[in-house]
Amino acid sequence: MSRADHDPSARATTPTAPSAVxxxxxxxxxxGLRVDGPAGAIVAGVDLDVRRGETLALVGESGSGKSMTVKALSGxxxxxxxxxxxLELDGEPLPLDPAARPWRTVRGNRVALLLQDPFTSLSPVHTCGAQIGWALPGKPSRAERAKxxxxxxxxxxxxxxxxDRYPHQLSGGMRQRVAIAAVLAADPDLLIADEPTTALDATTQHxxxxxxxxxxxERRMAVVLITHDLGLARSRADRIGVMYAGRLVETGTGAQVLDAPAHPYTARLAACEPPLDRRLPLLPTIPGQVPxxxxxxxxxxxxxxxELALPDCRSRYSPLLAPAPDDAEHxxxxxxxxESAALPVPAPEAAQASEAAAPRTGGAEPALLVTGLVKRFPRTDRPAVDAVDLRLERGEAVxxxxxxxxxxxxxxxCVVGLERPDAGTVAFPLSERDGGGPRGRRTTDPGRVQIVFQDPYSALNPGHSIGTTLREALRAAGRPDEDPADLLELVGLPREYVTRRPRRLSGGERQRVAIARALAPRPGVLVCDEAVSALDVSVQAGVLNLLARLRRELDLSILFITHDLAIARQVADRVHVMHRGRVVEHGPADAVLTAPAHxxxxQLLASAPAAH
Known part of the structure; x- marks a missing residue:
């Protein structure tokens, strides 16, 4: 047994040596894993091996089959x-039918599943201790269970x-720790973690x-990690598997797959990852969708x-092959x-590049002024927001x-009026062109500000068509005669989507609908609260490019809430860093993210995934 098996400090952040694993x-x-639904194949033939102590990361866009693969492997x-x-577990055959008797002792005991959102996986009406206790094997006494x-x-x-606390009394990171304690209670051999840190900030994620x-x-446990964060996969996984349309298209170590991709899809996916060290004029995307x-x-x-497709590519499928004779693991x-190195780097149009790349330098008219804002919640020892000042200028992104x-x-x-501050002011000054007069005036008209939330599916009514949702927004904005299809075109969606319901749209398309609805009142300020954190890297890039275009075309001001520093670099003209309710540092994005003073x-920058 190696030193790493005894000493937790032997491996702090580096993956297990592949040769040992x-x-x-x-x-x-x-x-030959195949998963079929009512419409046909969802996963079309996958071979996987996972060894004790190894971390295998599965990456790919939504619809690639990652989640259905791990659901099949966890029964x-x-x-x-x-x-x-x-399917074999430790050399013993295991039926793929989740109702089969062997799964009663395997599921949750030998194979455990850690979900993305601990708030939905934990019961809100039971204490954390009770829920961890449910997962303990056997029938321990009350005293033994508490111990x-x-x-x-x-x-x-x-x-x-x-x-003794309930999930709502804990932070997101603490809830995820409780969920980890629950899934590890039975000492599983395999942990399947499905986007376990997507909603967490950099330090909590770390x-x-x-x-x-x-x-x-410590437990010699195998981990299968589902993630859309390529930097996280690179820094945490021993091997990476790239999935597309229900198949594995590339496998290998992080360095092999992400630094020297052999498949064009992997190369395009890696190019979409936003860098932390520089601001790109326009983020690369992958046109089209996963079939x-x-x-x-x-x-x-x-x-x-x-771009490299040959006529043969549309008529026959290649098996997994090694790009080099001496490289059996890639x-x-x-x-x-x-040949993916021959792919051209997407070049943005010159006008778009110059507009998107140049941060605002100040001196413009203010679109939002926050002064001395304070917000307290009951039974807390400090304000949630404590004396915050913030200025957002017209056409600027903070x-x-x-x-x-x-x-x-x-x-x-508080900015959008969903919480009432205990002190301070939130104002949207009107310029002369808005009818505010030479000195301007202040207003709290909700039409001046709109918000886009993190999860577009829960923000849209699943029973309403997209057209109905947008018509309601236009009617509330006093624009009942306008065509909702015009809003769809504004956010880059086909006009015929007015008849569709949210379930027929991808995550990125639903978020574009949410943005279209927010634009119905023609707001001057758009607040985006983690609006791209749940999206695949390529879809995320497309939505960020859309927001940059809307800023230019509509002279829109954006207040962008995020925990991802690489996204902050691509979006921000200026950055405000908050800690324990206060703004501890603010300034131009380049200065704050390149040479932070606080x-x-x-610490936030040090916690960012190694790939950035």
Whole structure:
């Protein structure tokens, strides 16, 4: 047994050495995995091996089959969906039918699932201790259960009194730690983590990932990590698998897959990752969408979006092959394997590039003035927002950064009127062209400001068509005679989407609808609260490019709340950093993100994934 098996400090942030891991017998092995739903194939044939102590990251756009793959491997397929193929756990065959008897002792015990949002996976009406206790194997006595719950809480870095608290009384990072304690209560061999840190800020994300890595070392546990964050996959995984339209198209180490991609899709995906060290004139995107696996014929599913596609690519599919004879661990399914370096770098139009790349320098008319804002909540020892001043100029983008609990979302809710501040003012000065007179005047008219939330699906009524949703917004804005299809065109969606319902749209399309609805009152200020954090990297880039275009065309001011520093770099003219309710640093984005003056800002930058 290696030193890493005894000493948690032996591996702090670096992945397990691949040579040591690959020598082990696979803990989990699946061959020819196919998942079929009512419409046909969702996953069209996947082979995977995961070894003890190894972290395998699965990346790819929404619709690529990642989540359905891991649901099949954890025995949690929804009704009406079935899996075929062969599955072995520690060398023993395991049926892929989730109703089969063996899953009763495997699911939650040997194979555990950690979900993206702990607030929805934890019961809001039961204490955290009770929920961890439910996951303990056997039938421990009350005293033994309390002792084991306290030990699990200590293992994830939480105080014993957390057992008596409810999920809503904890921060996002603390809730995720409780969820980790619950899934580890049965000491599983395999942990499947589905986007476990998407909604967390950089420092909390770092802490949670370090916790998972430490527990993985101490327990020799295998981890399958589902993520759309390529930097996280690179810095945390021993191997990466890239999925597209229900198939694995490339596998290898992080350096192999992301630094020297052999498949054009991987190369395009990696190019969409926003850099932390510089602001791009326009973020690269991948035109088109991932096709459904059942809609793909005999050829490569990526052919219609690929600049390197040959006629043969549309008629036959390549198996996974090594780009070099001596590189058996790096495989890609492409007839032009290894030629992705020939892909041209997308060049933005000159006008767009110059507009998007140049930050505002100040001196413009103010669109939003926040002065001395204070917001307190009952039974808290400090204000959620404490004496915050903020100025947003016409056509400017200001980003508010900070950890969970720093007060940035509360600030945004006060700005749009969803929370009433205890002190201070929020004002939207009107210029002469708005009818405010030479000195301007102040107004709290809600038409001056609108908000776009993180989850567009929960923000849209699933029973209403897109047209109905937009017509309601236009009617509320006093524009009942205008065509909602015009709003769709404004955000880059086809006019015929007016008849569709939200479930028929992708996540990025739903977020564009949410932006269109917010633009119905023609606001001067748009507040975006983590508006792209739940989106795939390529879709995220498209939405950020859209917001940059709307700023130019509508002279729109944007207050952007995010925990992602790379996104902040691409969006912000100026940055405000919040910590414990106060703004601890603010200034031009380049200055704050390149040479931060405050220790807390430096800590945020140090916590960013290594790829950035």
């Amino acid at each position: 690959l020598a082990a017998v696979p803990l989990l092995s699946v061959r 949690l397929l929804p009704a009406g969906v079935r899996a075929t193929g062969t 084991r719950v306290a030990a699990l809480l200590a293992e994830v870095g939480l105080a014993p009194d957390t057992a 802490e949670v990932l370090e916790l998972i890595a430490r527990l993985q070392r 459904a696996a059942h809609a793909v014929g005999a050829g490569c599913a990526f052919a219609d979006r690929c 495989l890609a399914a492409c007839l032009r394997i290894g 980003v508010v950064l900070g950890q969970s609990g720093s007060g940035k979302t509360t600030l945004a809710r 220790p807390y800002t430096r």
